Amino acid sequence: MRIRLSLNESPFQPSPKAVELASKYAPLSNRYDVAELRESLISELSRYSKVESEMIEIYPGSSYCIVLFLIYAKITGLPLVVPFPTFHVLHQLANSYEIAVKAVELKGKEFILNSEELLKLSEGSIVYLSNPNNPTSDLLIEDEDLISKIASKSKLVLLDEAYFEFSGKTFYNLAYEHDNLVVLRTLSKAFNIAGVRLGYSISSKKAKEIFNKLRVGYEIPIMSQAMALGALKDIDYMRKTVNSIILLRDETRKRLLELGIWSPRSRTNFLFLELPMKCVDVKREIERSNIEVLCLSDMLEFKGRFENWMRVSIGNEEHMNLFVEKIQQVLS
Numbered sequence: 426m427r428i429r430l431s432l433n434e435s436p437f438q439p440s441p442k443a444v445e446l447a448s449k450y451a452p453l454s455n456r457y458d459v460a461e462l463r464e465s466l467i468s469e470l471s472r473y474s475k476v477e478s479e480m481i482e483i484y485p486g487s488s489y490c491i492v493l494f495l496i497y498a499k500i501t502g503l504p505l506v507v508p509f510p511t512f513h514v515l516h517q518l519a520n521s522y523e524i525a526v527k528a529v530e531l532k533g534k535e536f537i538l539n540s541e542e543l544l545k546l547s548e549g550s551i552v553y554l555s556n557p558n559n560p561t562s563d564l565l566i567e568d569e570d571l572i573s574k575i576a577s578k579s580k581l582v583l584l585d586e587a588y589f590e591f592s593g594k595t596f597y598n599l600a601y602e603h604d605n606l607v608v609l610r611t612l613s614k615a616f617n618i619a620g621v622r623l624g625y626s627i628s629s630k631k632a633k634e635i636f637n638k639l640r641v642g643y644e645i646p647i648m649s650q651a652m653a654l655g656a657l658k659d660i661d662y663m664r665k666t667v668n669s670i671i672l673l674r675d676e677t678r679k680r681l682l683e684l685g686i687w688s689p690r691s692r693t694n695f696l697f698l699e700l701p702m703k704c705v706d707v708k709r710e711i712e713r714s715n716i717e718v719l720c721l722s723d724m725l726e727f728k729g730r731f732e733n734w735m736r737v738s739i740g741n742e743e744h745m746n747l748f749v750e751k752i753q754q755v756l757s
């Protein structure tokens with residue numbers, strides 16, 4: 426059995442309520458969409474997010490919204506400002522779509538954002554921010570004023586809060602003040618349903634329209650909507666799983682720090698580790714025990730950078746014990 430710690434998935438199964446609703450709606454799959462189901466899902470998301478239903482939009486995975494965002498960047502030709510490093514999918518797609526990127530290099534071993542530089546570049550640009558940031562794991566921005574200033578200067582901001590339940594920090598309220606701010610979330614991480622592919626955004630109607638004009642419609646399977654609705658109806662289960670991942674994450678980080686492996690504070694379901702040797706060499710060794718991890722240096726976009734850095738997702742206790750044990754063996 427492979428232990429996949431490379432995709433920031435949850436080690437927990439979906440809530441039984443999600444599975445229950447999937448079987449309830451399965452017989453309706455002769456249709457493209459079930460209006461009442463979609464409405465219930467949006468209303469549940471609006472309740473959970475504490476915003477009106479009109480501010481919510483759903484996507485087949487939040488990465489689908491990132492794709493729309495990049496298509497928008499391509500069509501408009503507006504400069505795209507991103508921290509470096511950030512979510513590798515964004516770097517890869519921007520590269521494939523030949524979008525010119527203005528990168529704001531994160532500084533030091535804690536990957537601190539230069540807010541002055543970001544603000545300067547935001548003028549007339551479109552901005553992607555992952556907060557907390559993948560792969561560096563901590564929040565990039567904790568100051569509401571800064572987000573507000575960025576939104577005031579730029580044309581469009583995609584604020585990716587994929588790990589919101591792990592960080593407890595959100596700026597969704599700023600979507601009321603700034604009609605160009607889109608807060609992006611996903612049910613893939615905290616809600617334990619990555620394979621359902623359900624992401625959502627919180628924004629003004631105007632910002633929703635920007636993306637909706639670029640999509641085909643009916644892209645979210647009825648079964649996915651049903652499972653997402655079921656997962657949202659079991660907030661207690663979500664909180665329980667998030668809390669246990671957070672506990673295990675902090676314990677794993679502590680053990681690794683004791684071994685001399687640096688890791689910035691994490692507000693996500695993964696750790697970013699600086700190893701005393703090349704990530705690819707450690708990865709090759711621990712793969713023998715069927716453990717999969719992510720090395721940034723494996724990707725073209727990071728070639729020659731972050732050679733010693735590894736991103737590892739928090740699995741279950743057994744996975745993490747095995748991971749620490751193997752790392753210890755390889756490094757000794």
Ligand SMILES: Cc1ncc(COP(=O)(O)O)c(C=O)c1O
Nearest residue numbers: 486487488555559587611613624
């Ligand atoms: C920052 C960030 N945004 C978006 C995603 C994609 O999530 P989804 O499964 O909703 O497409 C991920 C997944 O790892 C992520 O780390």
